[in-house]
Amino acid sequence: MAGNIWRTLLSLLSNNQNKFPHPGASPKGTVKLSTDLTTNISNFKEALGNSMDVEIRVLFMGKTQVAMVYIDSIVDRTALRENAIKALMVDSHTAGLLPGYGSKGLAHAAKGKVVSVCCVKESKDLHKLIDAVLSANIVVLFDGDDTGLILKLPGYETRSVTEPQTESVIRGSREGFTESISTNISMIRRRIKDHNLRMERLRLGRVTKTEICIAYIKGIVDPKTVEEVKKRLHRIELDGVLESGYIEEFIQDAPYSVFPTVGNAEKPDKVAAQLLEGRVAIITDGTPFVLTVPYLFIESLQSSEDYYSRFLSSSFFRILRFTFLVISTNLPAMYVFISSFNPEIMPTSLLLILEASRKGVFLPPIGEVLLMGLIFEGLREAGVRLPRNVGQAISIVGALVIGQAAVSAGLISAPTVIVTALTGIASFISPSQSEAQLLIRIFYTLVAGFLGFFGLFMGNILVIMHMASLRSFRVPYLSPLAPLWHGDLKDSLVRAPWWFMTNRPRLNGLQNIRRAGITKPPGPAGGEEEMG
Numbered sequence: 001m002a003g004n005i006w007r008t009l010l011s012l013l014s015n016n017q018n019k020f021p022h023p024g025a026s027p028k029g030t031v032k033l034s035t036d037l038t039t040n041i042s043n044f045k046e047a048l049g050n051s052m053d054v055e056i057r058v059l060f061m062g063k064t065q066v067a068m069v070y071i072d073s074i075v076d077r078t079a080l081r082e083n084a085i086k087a088l089m090v091d092s093h094t095a096g097l098l099p100g101y102g103s104k105g106l107a108h109a110a111k112g113k114v115v116s117v118c119c120v121k122e123s124k125d126l127h128k129l130i131d132a133v134l135s136a137n138i139v140v141l142f143d144g145d146d147t148g149l150i151l152k153l154p155g156y157e158t159r160s161v162t163e164p165q166t167e168s169v170i171r172g173s174r175e176g177f178t179e180s181i182s183t184n185i186s187m188i189r190r191r192i193k194d195h196n197l198r199m200e201r202l203r204l205g206r207v208t209k210t211e212i213c214i215a216y217i218k219g220i221v222d223p224k225t226v227e228e229v230k231k232r233l234h235r236i237e238l239d240g241v242l243e244s245g246y247i248e249e250f251i252q253d254a255p256y257s258v259f260p261t262v263g264n265a266e267k268p269d270k271v272a273a274q275l276l277e278g279r280v281a282i283i284t285d286g287t288p289f290v291l292t293v294p295y296l297f298i299e300s301l302q303s304s305e306d307y308y309s310r311f312l313s314s315s316f317f318r319i320l321r322f323t324f325l326v327i328s329t330n331l332p333a334m335y336v337f338i339s340s341f342n343p344e345i346m347p348t349s350l351l352l353i354l355e356a357s358r359k360g361v362f363l364p365p366i367g368e369v370l371l372m373g374l375i376f377e378g379l380r381e382a383g384v385r386l387p388r389n390v391g392q393a394i395s396i397v398g399a400l401v402i403g404q405a406a407v408s409a410g411l412i413s414a415p416t417v418i419v420t421a422l423t424g425i426a427s428f429i430s431p432s433q434s435e436a437q438l439l440i441r442i443f444y445t446l447v448a449g450f451l452g453f454f455g456l457f458m459g460n461i462l463v464i465m466h467m468a469s470l471r472s473f474r475v476p477y478l479s480p481l482a483p484l485w486h487g488d489l490k491d492s493l494v495r496a497p498w499w500f501m502t503n504r505p506r507l508n509g510l511q512n513i514r515r516a517g518i519t520k521p522p523g524p525a526g527g528e529e530e531m532g
Contacts, residue, residue, distance in 0.1 A: 031126040037065050037143035040126075044069050044139075047130050054133075061088050064106060065143040069129075074136040076155030083116045084138060084151055107140070107147040115140075119152035131209065158183065164266035164288070166431065169305040173269045181211055181285035187268035188215060188283075192275060196220070202233060204247070208240035212247070213283040215271075220504070220512045221278045225473050229280050229293060244284040244291050251282075251293070253471050258436040261472040263295035270304040276515070277505050294472040294507050296479060298492050300432045301325065306495055315494035321429045322493060328426035329440045332369045333448035333456045335419045339365040341452035360410040366449030368412045370442070372420040375402060377438065380424070475507045497521070 034040055041056060048054045053073040059066050066088055070080070088110065111120050123129055129139045129148050136154035161183065164176030177184045185199055196219050202212040212233065216226055232251040241247060244264065253261045265271050266288050271281050274292050282291040301321045306314035339358075343351055363371065379402075403417045427437050440463060447455035470477035480488030488505050490496035502516040 032124050033126055033129070033141070033146045033148055035144055035146045037067055037141055040141050040148075041067055041069075043126055044130065044133075048133065057085075059085065059089055061106070061110075061142075067141040068138060069133050069141065070138040071133060071136070074154060074156040075138060076153045079117070079153045079155070080138060083153070084140070087114050087116055088140070105145065106142045107145050107149050110140070110142070111149055115149065115151065117151045117153060121150040122147050123150060124148070134209070135211075161187070167265070167267050167270070167304070169267075169303070169308075171308045172305050173267065175268055176266050177268060177288035177290060179286050179288060181213060181283055184268070184283050184288075184290065185213060185215075188272055188275070188281070191268060191272040192217070197275070200230075202230075204233065204236055204238065205241040206237075206239055208242065210241040211285040212241075215275060215281040215283060216279075217275050220276065221280060222507075222511055225278075225280055225294065228473055229282070233282075241284065243287045244282065244289050247282060247284060248291055251291075253473065257466070257470060258439045259297065259467060259470060259477065260432065260436070261295055261470060261477065263292040263299060263432070264289045265292060266290075267304055273304065273307065278507055278511060294475040296472065296475065296507070297467060297477050298479075298481070300430045301493070307498075311495050311497045318493055318495065324426040324429040325433065325437070328423050328429070328437050329444060330456070330460075331419055331423050331426070332373065332441060333444035333459075335415070336365045336369055336445055337448040337452045337456055340449065354413075354415055357413040357415055361413050363411065364449075365416070366445060368416040369419065369445055372403075372406075372412055372416055373423070373441070373445075376420055376424050479507070480505070 034043075037058075041058075044056060048069075051071075053071050055068075055070055055072045057068045059068070068080075068084065107122060111122060123132070124147050129150065132150045133139050136152075136156060138151040138153055140149040140151065142148075158180040159178045161175050161178055163174045167176075175187060177187065189197070194217065196217050198214075198216055198218050200214045202214060203209050204212050214226070214229060214233070229251070233247070236247065236250045238246065238250075248260075248262045248264070249255065251262060263274075265274070271290050271292060275281060279292050279294065282293070284291070301318055303317075306318065338346060339354065343354070346354070361368070403421075406412045407414050407417060423441070427434060430437070443463075444456055444459050447459045449455075451458070468476070468478050468482050476483060479485055480492055485506050487503055490501045491505070498516070499521055503513050504515050506513075
């Protein structure tokens, strides 16, 4: 009975919400422009209000009145003066439009003969013209003509291309994405000069109307993946999208899992490489982080620099990353269960040192590890939020002072500080899995503190089973390890040489699987004589 009442209340609330549209929602239907310029200006004033940066300038093309509507703070004033105002007032005479040209069809004629702007569009829809003004465009209205012109002349400030902060490399491109979607698209276009590269536009957010770009390479990507991406994006109903993280939460396959199933990248060369493998990139205006799907667990152990260095060193560092990933999640739990349940497995000399260091410490090993882990995460968060110079000093000095003081006061033992430091260093190896590592580390520590080695063993089994059950846009999360795809093992925990990786990964649905034709290792040219 109570359940039925609750469902009825939710239904009534839902119906009431639908009756009152959101103030930021776009008007439905099409409202055409009027041929009367005064009426059109009134409609624009009513829609845009009395904002201080909204400009409506009325000028004359001969005897015809023309109105220009734009937002002064986000348009290029120089281009506006030279390519729009001067063109309409002066250049229209030399173009042969005036005098004597009728007002009907004047917008189309001005587009072809007068306005010297690269991107010019015509529209009769009032709502579309208003959205164009809000998107850093200039709208030109003509008296006696029910067609308006949209001139693309954005002029807002953008950050220049710099080295990305989250993906530093020794060898490779130093370019990082910016907050401008057009700049980000251009950096991908510069790397992939193929006519099959598709960039499809979309707007999300009823209030922000954030511009989104879906990028993929036709003929390489699995068409079902592209359709699934579009389906999930069109399903988003939100007031505003200010960063790609908004979109990530809506399109991920496992929202309640600690493991990310949507990748993000700040380097254009990395995104270009993923497009060549058959992935889909989602570029969001206002953020330098580009989303990529499908995303596999093995990608957290890989770096774009692996493909620029020799394959032997790249393979070594991948194995090192995997080793440190295991250390960052298991080391605190191993220390807890060895100290609490199985000290006999340690060498006698090490056991005596451990027991001597724990004299006078009132906290159990599990309490020590959890306390130091909490302090370490707090110091790391403080170092990130504070100004860079101050943050580095706080994190380093704080760790030294607090660690030494805690040991001297008998709150924790010296081995716990060492274990926490090693765990913290290991957690920096795979930043894309940092959140998952933290939560799994706490889980492992708790089960090891109560159940010993059996708890840690069962915890690892449960986590691996959970990872094996995950999918990222229909692709198994642990592939090519589970299920085992022998051909893709060439680029997994190790990287085979480029001349050996002739096929693309299977995640693209076997679309255009061949990517290289050289199948033999390089060597000296035959027939050459040795130099004496």
